[in-house]
Structures are given as structure tokens and as C-alpha cells.
Amino acid sequence: MLSIMALLVINSCFAASIELSPNVINIQKGNNFTVDVLLRDIPEIAGYDSKLNYDKTILKLNSISLSTDVNSASLKDTNLNNDGSVSLLWMGNSVTGNLTVATFTFEAINEGDTKISLKNAALSDIEGQGINNFDTLDSEVLVFEPKPDLSIQNVTVVKSNAYEKNNISIIIKNIGQLDAVGFNVSLEISGIFESKYIKTVELLPNNSDAELIFEDVLLGPNNQISVHIDPENNIIEHKKENNQITFNEKPLERHISMILNSNIHPVNTGETFEVTVSLNNLTKNRPAKAVDGILKFDSNVLECLNFTFELVPSEAEGSYLENITISKKDVKFSIVDGEIKGDTVIAKATFKALTVGNSNISLESIVVSDVEGYEFNKMDVKYNYIMYKFLNDSKNIVIEESLFNKINKTKEISNNGSDINMTEIFFGNDSLVIPIVNSHVHKINQELFEKIEDILNNANDLKKTKINNESEMSSRLNKTLEGSQEILNSGFNVSNMGYDIKKDGNILKSRLTFNAVNTTNKSVLIMRFPIGNLNLDEIIVDTGTENVTLLENEFSSTVGWYRIPSEGVLEITLVKDPLVTIKLSSVLPSTDSPSSTNRRRSSSQSVTTIDQTEISKNVISSIKSEKIKQILSNAKVVAGNTVDHNYAANLRTDSIITTVSELNQDTVIVGGPLANPYAKMYDNKFDLKITNDYPGENKGVIQVKEINGYMVIYIAGSDRFGTLAALEYFKTLDELPEKPLIIEWTSTGSKLIK
Template sequence: MKVRYFIITSFIFLLCASFVSAEEAVWNDTFGYGDGQDIALDGDGNSYVTGGGKDVITLKYAPNGTLLWNSTMDFGMTSEMGNSIALDNDGNAYVAGRGNDNVVILKYAPNGTLLWNNSYDYMGSIDYGEDVALDNSGNAYVTGAGNGRYHFYCIVLKYAPNGTLLWNSSLTLDDTNGLKIALDNDGNAYVTGDGDRSILTAKYAPNGTLLWDNNYPCGSSTGFTVGEDIALDNDGNAYVAGIGNTGVYGDYLYITLKYAPNGTLLWNRTVNLGLTDQAFGIEVDALGNAYVTGCVDNGVTQDIMTIKYAPNGTQEWNRSVDYGRDNALDIALDNSGNAYVAGYITDSSDQQVFVIKYAPNGSELWNSTCLYWSNSYGIAIALDNNGNAYVAGSVLGATIVTVKFGIPVDETAPEVTINTLEKSYNTTSIVINATATDLNLDSVIAEINGTENITLENISGYFVNSTFEFSEGLNTLKIYANDSFGHINSSENVTFRVDLNSPEITIKLIEGEYLNNGSNVINFTVNESNLDKVTAFNGSTEILLNNSTGNYLNSVVLNEGIYNVTIRINDTAGNIAEKSLNFIIDKTAPVITLNTPVNGTTFTTSSISLNVSANDSLSNVSSVLAQIGSIRNVTLSFDGTYYTGNTGTLPNGNYEITILATDLVGNVNSNETVNITVAVPSSSSRSSGNHYSSDLSDGITSSVIKNTVSNSNIVYGSDVDEGYAQELKENLYNSEDYEISGDTIIVGGPKYNVPANKYDSKFGISISNDYPGENKGIIQVLKVQDNSGNIIKSYTIVYIAGSDRFGTQAALEYFKTLNELPEGPIMVEWTANGPVLA
């Protein structure tokens, strides 16, 4: 991954030039929004680019610059991008980046099919993937940063080729970030990045064990210090390029480090020529020589600086480039040890993509630029086997640009493929479509019926014309492709027929129907005298058909499931008719569980709450009915999670309760039955003479609080709050449809509790996630007078809530210990020893 921090300026136009030899920009292309952050090449010379700014964008180009496919992934946030790309031995592309404030990793097949995508959320905040590397088995190692609420932490992830997360690791040091990752021949992963104002380098074993980590301090602890790139030699030594600081704000150092496989720092080298000395890229050749590139301050402006170090740290040579304000962001080596440096130069007022090539002895072999919209820059570079350099970067920081630098050679005529098929068509408006490839293609012309020539327009790599009207009957089409060297290809031609008739489909099944058997479900007829093919697909699965009766029917019994069937008819003229057919086959009754009451329970209340879990994965539950012995049937209501209701008032006695759950198809499950006993005592009075509700929970000692709880409706919002509320008494009310019309105790804050949301501002203290704070809750009492009727009513509302669940628990537990209702708010904090006054 190549994320770099630098300043750009903007103007306009396109110009590519070479200053030393004949190497030039063979082709360039722009796509989408944002920066091209990384580039990789396969063995055939196809280039893969990733980047973006609002979405994660991945592109694949043929060696001639044809865009073979593109993918844009929108994870729902405005700031998303692919930061790194790597290819396995089969040409699959792995992309790491940031999406929806999570680390994202995507895997694409060579044809652009998304094989899988995974997100990694460190602690629910902003995370991002910076770099990805692959081992010989196709396992992907990703590094980046995870936000731990107050600090970022360097994270390392390992995924199997099928997308399974094998392990994850994070460093415990605050304010760290993994920027680059490299693998040795044994599968050990080396990471470099930001180590809390030091250069971080760490080594992980293939199983995720942290073998060592080092932080190289350089300058002031308040200055900017970071490891920008890492490379390994054949012995497992790690070479790091990065940025240090002198301790003076804005004064940076060009740093190179070498670590042994055991983490010992073998040597370090520093360049300090001015304020803006920074190393961004490093590569190591087969002999262990390190090539480093970046920028230095020449006292007036900024130059590109490339340095070669011997394995022992001796500087072999250094070379600088000075056009104005210049910078190098990446470096690559070919098999001969030549170094290719990519970045940008500023010539007059124009900022241009820049590439320079050095021989192993430091001689400059060539350099070339490409200016796009007067403000463009190269971020990442990759090489093919022929010495061509491919650069990914950005135009104006808003468009991905890809440039191929090399020597154009053209000795052959263009290659032509006519995509307009030799067949029959059902329209006179046939799109002429041809593909013509050549390094120096000049024009593509269509000759129609031997009498009329049309110049075709290049749209996204296809040469097309969609305005010509063909006549019914036979037509001929011949393509002439010309290049700028005078080569012509006129060998391709096709003959086709125009036929304006289309098939008709009549479906005899009701759309969206629910069925409880799979025989002869699909039923349709086709009106077409020249049928070619009749198919029905449920998603990607074909359903076999027969038409022995004149109707097309499914030839095998369909299993239960959700069917979204597409019926497709092709005739010999190429006309296509499609119709969709959606239905559900459900042969299974709903699954039910009677949660409450429990079998064999004796109740001392005459009205019992019913709670049933019922689900049907296909046709959904239509109704849930409770048969209360021979007394009555009760239809239960769905609260979003459970089916609930009440038996109504029952006299003392024994009752059998049977639950009947019916789905939309009519399948019924009546296998859930319990037996209960109702035995309501004649009085629930206590020795004090007070009368409390029979469902009052234990643990309340004060008669005042007992009376308050007994006489109040307990209202909860979330499932967690419901559990707390049950510590007051058994019978509770869900807040969703509750209106306060009498004494009420509200449990839980305004986020999930409707009355809490309504009355929160009327209490002395408003509850939020931030106040009263972590693990803290408040008990408040409000006297309300209702003047809406002829009789003036007054009632008491007790509000028990906290900033989090522990705050609510603390307030409720403390409320149970009170002797009287408080006259003012009481703030309580949950501790390891229980609730205490805050």
C-alpha cells in the first residue's frame, strides 16, 4: 500500500514526455474518484490497480491499456478506499483497505468475479487496512490500524484463501499503526509503521505469535516519525525506510534501518539536509543491497533523492532530481538490479507523474513524465518482464490515473473481432459492435451491405454505432481497422437477418403464492413458432421442464424453499422473452417453544402471562393461538421477538394450555402443551396491614417502596432493562405502546423507553449516554397532574435510568433500599461492591 502525505497544486491538460531516451507513456487511463494507491502485475503483463476516495475501486488492465474489468464497492461511508493489492499464483487479486470505518479485504478472480469480501471491526470505531501480502499458499496477511476508542493500535490479520480469518493480533502500545507488511520464505510477517512517534517494526510467526517488536525513536516525542516501507533480503533481514524528526517542529529526517531476523538493529542511516527529508520507499536486490527513495530539502525547494546502501550499510551512491518541488513515493527493481523510481516533479506550474530508471551503478538510463490535468502524481510502481513500468496515481487528488511507460512498437495490423453476431435479430436498430486492438489504432470503419461506410465511435474500448437502421431481411457488415502506421485489417465480416417477431409467455401460477407441495408448480405456455430454448432458473440453479401436456411444467418435485424463478425464452432470431415467477413452497409447520408458563407451575395470580417463541423460516407465522382449557382461546400478539398475551382472569383450578401456531400455507403445529394450577389466596396482606401485589419481588424492605412498586405499572424499553425491572415485580409493561395514566415506574433511559423519551426533559436531570456518565444512574420522582377529564387526577412517576446498563442497575438496586421516595434526584454509581452514592 502506498499512502503518502504530501502537498499538491492543480492546473489542467495532458502531456507525456521523455527526457533521456525513447521510453514514453505508452498509454494512460483515468477512472472513478480518488487516488490510485497500489498496483500489481501478473505474469501476462496485466495490471491491477486499487484505490478510491469514496468507494473501494479495483481495476484490471490488459498490457495494451484496455480496461478488462472494474469493481466499485460501496460499504456505506463517504471515505472508503483500497490501499493495497496483491496477486496469488493463480492471478486472484487481494485488496485491503477501508470500508464503513472497518478493515476490508476483498478477493477477486482473474475475470473480476468477487470471490469473497470480509470486514474486520476492531472495537466498533474507525479502522482501516493499509497493506496486504500473500504467502505461497495464498494466505493473506493484512496490517493497518484499529481504533480502541481513545487510541489507534497496530493490527495484523491473517486470512485463509477461502476468506476465513485465521488469526488477528494487535500491539498494546497506544497510537500505533501498521503501514507496510512483508513476508519471508518461512511465512513470517514483518510490519512497519507508526510506533507512537517512533518507527515501529514487528515480526510475527505464521501462527500469529509476536516474535519481537522494536520502536526506533528519532527526534522529539512530539514530532512526526513513521516507518513508510519495508523489504526483506533472502536471509530474512528487514530493511525499513521512514521518516524521523530532529525535535524541531516540521524538520524531518530521511531514515533507513536494517534489522536481523531476531530483531537486532544491525545499522541505521540518516539523511539530514533540510526540513523536508523523508524516505518513502525501499527495495532489496538479490545481493542484499538496499535501494531507498524519497525527498530531501535542497535549501530552496524539494528534490527527489535515491540512495543505494551495501548490505553492511555503506552508501554506494546517491542521486537527486531537481525540477522544482519534487518527490518520490515508490521504488521497484527488475531482475538485473535496475531501479525504477516513481513520484512527481513540478516543472514551472505543472505537477507531473514522473518515472526515472537507474542502472545498478547509479547511472541514469532514462526518465519520463506524464502530465494529466496539470496536476498529477505517481504513488505506486510495478514492472513487467519486458522492463515496462506501470504507475498508479492520481489526478488532482480526485481521479485514479494509470500510466504504462515503455517503448511502443507496432509491426502488425490491428486485430479485429466483430461482436455483432452472425444470426437473426428482432430489431432494425442493431448496435454495430466491434473490438479492435492495436498500439496505434487510427480508425475503425463499418461497411454496410457493400454500399455505405460508417466511422465507429470508441466507447469504453468497444467501437460502436447504435443509430443506423437496418432493413428487414439479410444484411452484411464488414469492418476496416486502420492504424497510424498504415496497417489495415479488412478480413472480418458477418451476415445477419432482421426478424421482428418475439415469443410470448403466459404463466398460470399466481405471483407470490404460498404452496405446500412441489408438483407441477411451474406452469406456463409459450407462443412462438421458432423456439430455440426454454429455460427456468431459480437463481443460478436450473429447473428441468417438460411440456408433454402442452404446458411447460417442472419435471421433478420441488423441495420446500423460497423460489425466485426466471423463465427465459430464446427464438432462433435471437429474440429473448423473460418473465419472473416468485413463490414459496413450505411443507413444514412452524417451530414453537412455550417459554412461559412452565409446565407444572402453580400461580397465586388469576391472570397468567403467556410468552411463546414461534418461527417459520419459509412462509412466516400467520397466527399463534393459546387454547386455555375449555375456558377460552387467546390470540397472541407479536412484539418483534415473542408472541405474548394473557390468559385473562381464571378461577382457581387446573388448566391445560395448548399452543397452535399456523403459517401462511396452513401448516399447523399444536404439539406444545403445559398444565398449570391457579390458586389465588384470599388475601396477600402483610403483618403491617399493608396490601401488596402478589407478584412483588423480594428484596424491598421499606413499606413505602413496597406500596409504590405494588401500586405502579413497571415500564421497560430494552431486553436488558426488562431483566432489571423484573427485580421489582413480575408483571411488566413494554414501553412501545404504553401511555402513562397512573402511577408508573420507568426503568431505562430515553433511547429505548418511549415514556422515558417523552418525559425525560420534565425531570430535573436529563439522561443520555454521556450523562451522568459511565456506570452511573439517577433516581428521580415526578408528580404529574392530569386535568384532561372532569376529575382532576394526580399520579407519581419514578424514573430509574443510567448512561449505560450498569448505571441503570445501580440506580434500581439502590432504589430497593430506600425507606422513602426521594424529594430530589439521587445519583448512584455501580462498583465492584454494588451501588454507592456518586
């Protein structure tokens, strides 16, 4: 037995209808077409009545043909009315199912959209009772006259470059029924360069397309491009709406480079050498015309004997002007040529080495202009030989010749009143600061480079492992000691390396110690340690008369200093023999215990409730809010350099300078991504991104975010005063802000501006 639901489904699938077929008709003007009146899925009926309406101005009814069933009926009638309608009636033997009632033949006499529709349709059964449960379907008719129809399919700027001549491809198509003969296509450019181009198309057959290439179109950095097919309206089309398009094009400027180059090895005093100045990556689409700049050098070390332009005036296209002024410390030069294309050596300088020393040779205030008078904004200045190393037997640093290509540059570091001079050597992403004491000669060789690389590899491996207990901490410290290297050692004996570990709450604190005994009057020791993701808390040296805390990059110290040359690598430099203690720590994973702080977190807020717990003695007492103190009691405060560490110490006295970014508890980040590895790692997680330009000079930001299940408070600014402003304002808060706060440092202190 069929269910009621099944009967309803069957009934809905076979609903009775009176339809005009076909229901969509596209017909060319002058042609004939037919429309059938159909009865579909009808119950038993014996009568039909309807009126068929049409538009006499568009369609002409030529004939009506009744079907065999209708024509044989006892009563039938058709009546053509003057208003553009036809009445149709029949009554006879009963029928059921599908039936064609009549066929109407029309002629399309004019263009237009119209409808042939059924009005007042009625069905009746053999008793003469009306049947109302049926649908009707009309016919939509489009009468068209064959015409072209031109359309813009695509516009492409080929290899779009600003300030250059570009090719623009335009694809058009005739989607109409007739060929389009003799029309124009215009291309108009608006911006700093104004231009208009016309191309003529002789023939575009119907249902075909064509590509037009407009060559050497000069574009600026911001252009409005307009394309118009048949702007003169010579072609009669179906519609003109698809004949035009306007859009903005912002091409990128191609980078060029000015290169300072020489293949000269280090020279001796009195010798001369040459340096060439080249313009590279210029193209024929945007040649250069003028170059201005300054060639700088150290006049204490070098003298510029000669500077000449290498461009030959007789070969220049257009005017040629040049100006050269050689002074004791620089060379100012300018040149105007017709067109400078391709990679071109534009000048050559001859230098003489006056004395032993190092000198940067650099290009400054470089301005290169194109033939239109516009400056090249995207220009790199490269130094294939930035630094000339003038070495002889009395030089304190000797670099192995095979390593010349690995040294990026060197620079002298101000001694700030100390009697020790220093030279920093840059290589790859690393550097080495070497104190120059007495007359000792330091040799930079392949073995030293291999030591530095080994330490970095060890540090990267150690960063990948976590510490969960004292045993793992002990294993980590063993690896740190085993991986340590004496990078440079002139007169020190290193001995008695060891460590101890102490657990303080969920923090493992260690002291790594060694003796460094100075065996000569003036000695230098540079050691590196792979500390991985351990936190560096403090470095203390016992000189025998006092304990001194080593500071980062404190090159004026008469004892020594430390650096973090790469993430996870600690470098210690000593110029006096002390007992060295390196304090390292690691925070253990959080565990539940009665004394721990309990937090309940939700997805919408970093922390929803904080239980009342004892305030840590390390939290600064001047902080206003007890709630903020509770938060700081259960968080670590991390900084990336000495300046930020001094600020961070105004929150917790045990704040740390860190070289890693392992998030294993609630954390306060002090300082931006350039200095703080935590900020570098998580800056993009916050709503506001900190840069040198944002939030701006003397401005800082306070932000709070839940990251990896921990509450992270981010206090940083565009400069140190911005960071200070944000930190001082944070100390005055009653509770953590829900949205970022922007703070400005003013003459009266920190001020909330947003």
C-alpha cells in the first residue's frame, strides 16, 4: 500500500499544466516560427477554453492548425480578435494525459522582446465541472535583426613596469550576427604620462575575435587606462555597453643597481688601485640620462688621484655634460648623456694607499634620472669590494687570502675612553669584534670560521629540545660546555670548566663557571658557547678584587663584555683574567600544585579569572594594581637587549635578556621584533604590528593575547622612548586592557593617545 506521503510525491511530480511550446524563442526578423498549445498530465477532461495574447507590432499570426483530436470534437471554435489575441474553445469526447490542442504559426515582423501568453485558461470534466488544479507556461520571444556586437574580452599590460614603454594587448570579439567592417579601437592613458593611441580594424567577422597590440606605451606609477571600441559610433550594433572599459594600473618600477667594483687584493702603502662605478639592469625601455653622486673614502688612509667618466662623448646620443670635483675626503660627480642603456661602466677612480689601515669606499647621495627626467626610485647600491684591507707586517689583524670573499666589511668601533681599540669583521649573518691590545697579531683563518659554524649548528640543535627536569638540564649544560670554542686566544689559559644546578619553584637555575688566567701583560680571549634556548640571566666575573657584571656590547669595559652574535649563541670577550660565572636558566613545563596560580581561560579573553596568590618578591612594589602584580608574579619578563632589559627590570627584578623564543609560561615581552626574539616570533599574532615607523616616534603599544594557551603581554614601541612610555603606563593600569593601547612619551611622562 502506498503511503500518503508517496501519493503526494507522485501527484507533485505529475501536476497538470497548459503550456506554450517552445517556451523560449529567438528568431531573426522576417522568419516564421510555430508555437504549440499543449496539455500535459491532465486528468480526464471534455472541455478546453483559453485566450492566446501576442504583440501585433512585433508578431504577425499567419495560421492556426487544430490537432486531430480537437478538430474532431463536436464543438470547436477559434476567433481572431483585433487586439492581438485568439480565443480557442472545444468540447467533445473525454481525453486524459497529454494532448496537443493547436499549432499557431507566426511571422517575426519587427525587433523586440515580447511574450505569447495564455489568459483565462479553463478545463472542464465530462459533467461540465471546472478543473482548477493546473499550471500555465507562456513563451518568451526575442526578435532580432542581424547586427554586429563588439565586445572587449581582455586587456593585459605585458610585463608592466613604471616609467617604461610597455606593450598593451587588447582582445576584442564580435559576438553579433553580422560582420563588423571598418572601425577604430582607442587606448587612452591618464597619469603623469598622458597619451592616446588609435588602431583601425578593417574587418571583424561575426563570432570571431582579434588581438590588438599597442606597443611602446609609456606608463607612470599610477595610471588610468581607458579602452573604447568604435568611439565614432560608425558601427550599428545590438548594444554599446560592452564597447568601453576603464581601469587603474599601478605597475612596479624595475630595480636598477649601481655597483662599486674592484678585484684588487689588499695593497701596501704607496701602491695604487682602481675602482669602477657601473650602472646595471638598465633596459632599452627606460634608459638613463643623468647620474649624480658622491664617492666617499677615508682620507687618512686613501687619496683619490683621478676620477674619469668612461662614456665616450662622440658615441652618446644627444647632449653630453660632465662635472667632477675631487676633494680630500670624497669625489662629487655628475654626468648627463643622451641615453645610457644596458650594463655600463660609467666611471673609474684611481686611489693611492697612504698608510696602513682600513677604509670604506662607498657611494652616497646617488640620483639616477631617465630620459624623461624622472628619478629611478628602485635602485640598489652594491659593493662588490666594499672594504679595502691594507695589511703589512705591522698590522694587528691578518686575514687569510682565501677568506677575502667571505668578509663583507670591517669597521672600527669607538673605544669610548678605553685604551683598547676594536675592529668588527662582518661575514655572512655573523660578525666578530676583536680588541686590539699591544702589538699582538690576530689571524683570521679557515679554522676560525669552522669553529663558528660548528657552534651555530650546535646551538640550532639545542634550540629544538625542551628541558623537563634537572637531569635534562644537566645533559644540556654538558653539551654547552663540550660545544664551547676558543675563537681567539692570545695569552689566556682556560681551565676548571664546570656547572651546578638549583631548582627554584618551576625554574631550573644553573651556574656555569671557568677560570681564564692572563699569562701576559695584554691578552684577549673570545669564547663562544652554544646555549640554545636557555635563558641568559647574568654573567659575573671575579677579578680578584671585585665582582663585575658583564654587559652586552659594553666595549669600553676594561674587563670584558658579551654579545649574542646569533640566536642561541653566547660570545664572551675577556681582556682581564677573572673567574667567570655564567648564570643560565630554563622554565619547566607548568604542573598543577596547591601553590600554583590557577587560571581558567576562554577563547574570547586571555584570562578570565586569577586566584589570589602571594605576590612574588621579584615584582616591583611601585606597581599600582594588585591584580597586575598577581599577573606579573606568575609570568616571566623577557627583553632582547640591555636598554629594554633596564626597562623590564621596572616590572620584575629578575627579568632576563633572552636569545630564544620558547613560549612555556605566561610571558611579558618588552621591546620590538628587531631586538626581542619573542617579539620577532609573535609580533604577527597581535592586532598591531610594531615597526620603526608604527606606532611612530616616541610612541608605544600595550597588547594582550592568548598564544598557545599562555597569556602574552606585549609592550613595545617604534623607539626606546615609545617602549618606555608603554611600560610606564602599564604600571599604572588597574587591569589588563581588552584592546591595544597606544601610548606616547611626552615631556610630562607617558600619555594615552588611543
